[in-house]
Amino acid sequence: MGFATGAVLFAVGIALTIALHEFGHYLIARLSGMRVRRFFIGFGPTLWSVQRGHTTYGIKALPFGGFCDIAGMTSLDELTPEEAPYAMVRKSALRRIATLLGGIAMNILIGVTVLYVVAVGAGLPDPKADVRAVVESTSCVPEQQYDAERFSDCTGTGPAATAGVLPGDIIAAVDGETTRSFGEVAALLRQRPAQVATLTVERDGRELLLDVPVESVTRLVPNEAGELVPTTVGAIGVRGTTPAVWREYSAVSAVPAAVEFSGFMLQQTAYGLAKFPLAIPGVVQSVFGGDRDAESPMSVVGATRIGGELAAGSHWSAFLLMLASLNFFLALFNVLPVPPLDGGHVAIVCYEVIRDRIRRLRGLAPLGPVHYGPIVPIIVGVSALLVVVGVVIIVADIVNPISVL
Template sequence: MDQIGWVIFLVALLFSVMLHESGHFVAAKRFGMKATKYFIGFGPTLWSTTRGETEYGIKALPVGGYVKIIGMTSLDEVDPEDESRSFRQAPAWQRLIVLAAGSFMHFVLAAVIIFGLAIGIGIENDNTTQLGTVAACVPQSATALNDGAACTASDPKSPALLAGLKVGDQVTSFNGVPVSSWTQLENVIKDAKPGSVATITVERDGRPVTLHAKLADVSGHGGYLGIAATTVFQPTSPLGAIRYTGSGFAQVITGSGSALAQLPKAIPSLFAKDRSQTAAGNVSSVVGAARETGQAVAANVGWQYKVSFVLLLIASLNIFVGILNLLPLLPMDGGHVAVVLWEVIRRWLARLRGRADPGLVDYRKLIPVSFSIFLVIVFFGVMLILADIVNPVNIG
């Protein structure tokens, strides 16, 4: 099952790459630009075919893809008869659309995934009183409780286990107080004194059952019963799905910004034993994402959780890649967008001063900057991949 998860992730990754390049390709063709190549991957060509003026194919290394549009920069050589169809001769607004189309496709794919997930499977909700876990023992401390420490032979059995509570029970009241959410249930448990006997009413197989449990005392935590909520998936309306999609985008954008900001600080801790407890635990490569997909598919949980986790991971990855591509750094799409915008600004300033159009930006001056940024990106990418291979962060 773990290997199936890896395959699912790789297929989804290649599909995302195809959509990205299709965005550039379709937009360029729509504006009459000449696209001579459409390839998935890099390196030696495994297969290709030519249709019309475009060669389509697959390369040996499935780590990206590219579309070759003639005349992308002032350095490209173009046949005189094709110059009118080159990228550089198109109006600025058309060039901006072509450049942004790749990231746009990532955002569309992510929105479709999240919206479809909310409508089809439902939104994950763990604020329910249905029991998903009944602990076997009483943890020795609040730290052991928070860390999910395993039970030892000397640990006493949990009050929930002794009381006869079972996974799937729906708690309806605690000490006579009706509860309809996990938040309410947690609050009334906290209000109960350790050592006191609590009366718990649950719905089991459609019938009410009343049980009694003597709450344990966990140092640093207080009264302890030994239960945890299950996760349920509740399908929502189209309007609710739209709101869920918007909140999902907002969370990923915020998280992406935080992860990028922490990346320089995370590098020294990538190979530390306590990586998960440092900033390095919040950053990952495609290898880490593939491993998480494999773990989720192989986990002993319901199919809804597996599908939800994998789809949200793929959607989050697409949003992150879309944002990363729009950063104003060469050689990424956002860097070329910045160049086009600078050409527009220069042209506007020249017109105000009554001067001639300065024309295209000389990319020869940008090569050192572009190459330096490329090396930095490769460095961070290689470090993350190595860390995810030899010192992975497991999702549990």
């Protein structure tokens, strides 16, 4: 499959993710007796719409989001006399919170389901596997790659062996940059042709620093279209061990495995979200020619591009894992207690509950829904900030994209 087709497939996956997130809100709202005015996927000009009952369903031109317009979602929402009995603000706090969390729950359900499919079809990565960069062997470095399997002849021990690298060594860092896997070691060395790299090597409980000359070699590397093109990269003549990082499951054992691995991915996603603000300056620098961290935030543009790369290389398990990761990210991002995110609205409802319980203890009547007037500047400010950050990341994904292959 080509890059373009894979990218389109991943874009469709993103659109379905957004649609199902909004459907989560829609479903709980309808079950809770609320009225949904509009259910749209995308933003901007309307491409298609249809009226069914009290709800208008449609698709808009920009597939970067969506919305489920529930009557009376906030106290500022104007209601018709007919809508008033079905307004969200008239419902119990429990129903309002359930509706607000419906999209988040749907994203988690999608993520777990996708992981179950991967577990049954190909297995899942083992989070406890030892993936450190353990050297299996050293060799000379072929200067030329002819196709996926054929290389030019070479002789000698190779730069790694000459510098003192031995089988069984663990390469813990390259030029002071920590490496957690052999893939990271290879990626850093590819960027250093005709240089000298300082390897931090762990051997028998000791840490050694070895200066290794990096040779310039020609390898076939996928371009943006997924085509293999000759590229000059660095190599030192080491081969890493192949850890057992994937485990296979039956249709039954895949259920707990998918749930357990979902917990692991949610934990990693939460860790990434915590680092998100610190990563933005690096993304801005990458727009103007700076190096792009492979773990920096990506937009739907960057995710779609990587989806295309994975599909072009027939890496379908990784393709689906990335789609699951996107759902977990959307779930945790929307949990953040900041309006206009779902978690922000949940926080306001929780405040109402606590406030009114305190008032009851004081013998006072409840005040009802919070007036959103004073909160509007916060919503506008956060929305503007999210738009600006989103645009910056999209630009970075265009001018300095991340590649996984």
